[in-house]
Amino acid sequence: MALLNYLNTTHFDFGALAMLAPEAKRLGITRPMIATDAGVRAAGLLDKALEAWGDPASVTIYDETPGNPTERAVLAALEIYQAQGCDGVICLGGGSPMDLGKAVALLARCGTPLAQYDPLAGGRDKAKDIAPLIAIPTTSGTGSEASLGFVIIMEDGRKLTFASPLFIPKVAICDPELTLGLPPAMTAATGMDAITHCIEAFLTPVVHPPAEGVALDGLRRGWRHIERAVADGSDRQARWEMMMASTEGALAFVKGLGAVHAMSHAAGRIEELRLHHGTLNALFLPAVLRFNADVCEEKYARLREAMGLAPGADLADAVADLNQRIGMPAGLAAMGVTEDHVPGIIEFSQKDLAARSNPRRASADDYAAMIAATM
């Protein structure tokens, strides 16, 4: 049975940051923790958020979120949240601060350990409540501001995906102004994350037509504007469109994701490499599009339509060409992945939540072949 569940409220436009104080008031947040990272602070975006908040004395700041956030960082932030008597979380940043903030908001209300909420271990219903959460993205890719998931690298090395409608931030504030200073390489990598969300969510066999409509609209915008945003970061329309593609991608992936994300999560957990999630998605996408092609013929026609490609155009080639034009690495090897890493990527890909909703079931050999093609 199809469950069509849309529960988010998003303020979206240049200047939307002005909604922070009134929305926090509406949600009853008086002593927020702002979960962010050093890069966001260095870019001056934390100052902008504090200015929009208006009362810096009431704010606790946690700016030590690592890229691909860890359980250790979540617990450190939680300790500060509790010590400071915070009553809500404002996530400010890309996917990492948003995911960390979601975890803190959950643990603040429902308690540790985090692993008990793992949906693959029957933990989905253990999350009963979450502290009020406002998400303010500063990149256009993750879409975590509108999504029901977050991903944490656990102490035992697993990269776990947690998912519940509870984890959708009560309010998202999407202000493309905050992305104007994002460098070209990050614009490209996060933009490919958004595009991959739209494509993978559309392709999962879960029945959710509204989410598919949203995915195609997001893909159309992302595909047509990513090169402009990479080439000229001050192109306001391109920034607006990329942020919309990102939030639409996340609205769409209530349907689930697929093998691209399974492999990106699996490769993203290699701690010594700290690989960027969006870049991994961009690289894995062509191989997965080739792998799924036979079972997605009708849907591929609609993807081509949204992307403005000729009927019958090769989707995987189109993505690979785009990757090259926007400066993505040539392959996994160029990112530092070696043959030694491959067995681990295969193993964790198969265990990943996203693997379950790929339109075609992938065996260990299939993953090995897709990884080899992406090296």
Place this chain on the structure above:
Amino acid sequence: MALLNYLNTTHFDFGALAMLAPEAKRLGITRPMIATDAGVRAAGLLDKALEAWGDPASVTIYDETPGNPTERAVLAALEIYQAQGCDGVICLGGGSPMDLGKAVALLARCGTPLAQYDPLAGGRDKAKDIAPLIAIPTTSGTGSEASLGFVIIMEDGRKLTFASPLFIPKVAICDPELTLGLPPAMTAATGMDAITHCIEAFLTPVVHPPAEGVALDGLRRGWRHIERAVADGSDRQARWEMMMASTEGALAFVKGLGAVHAMSHAAGRIEELRLHHGTLNALFLPAVLRFNADVCEEKYARLREAMGLAPGADLADAVADLNQRIGMPAGLAAMGVTEDHVPGIIEFSQKDLAARSNPRRASADDYAAMIAATM
């Protein structure tokens, strides 16, 4: 600023009616009023709902909803609701029982008179709360199960549209099984209502890309399946697709509607004619598509794509042809509208909430011309 607000939960599939009892329990409804009408009861659908509920003794039934519900009927139902100590409303039917049920749920919590909640008279914020509401559509057209609006003919003759996120039913149960017995004429008229929702919502200039994606997906389904559903009511796939088009149309019209709905509301308030809303939409749609054409060039290209029409095909002609194929009346005159009615339709069209979001502003003369073209 764009406000992207999706707040509904929909169970959708053959057999979804089984979700009624558990969802009512979740919402705390123990003594529901079922708001329905004589036709729904005669078709045996009330019995199906009572069976799904399981405890008929706890249910109060109001089955006197008129087509195009009136304030008088709302107050009659409210009196029974209060006398019976009901604690929630289950709307079962097409648009009329759903709109009546929403009004009862509002008045049960916030009090009479209904007119104080008129958004055009500053009443939007006066609605603070609403009794728990479950909507079960038995036609595929209105989409009221997923929409934030309801329409009531007031004692003073106005047809008012009330709108608030509060009025989105907490849960919608969309079971295409309930539409298998709908006669061809009603299938056609309600189906054109859904198609019009998708088209008008997509065309309004309000910025809401996710809703536009949903609108196009709904249009694609509705346009490709309405003839099958009309020709063979037992075609389960066509019934499923039409119900999805209907619910997607309503998800889309959070953006607002346009001149088609302004005129349909204005003509629908003529009490001696009791004209069907979906049929009116079908008839007005070609004239409005011609009126808007110059300001919607880019969007018309996307409508053609969703409908599978050739590039450059005339949208208005395509709709008029479809109307003929599915047995819609030849024009307003054939429905009993006379020249005497026209000044009233013009007057109330201009005052209607939907008139404000038409992509091109229509004057009294413009409305006169569109009505004349539809006679």
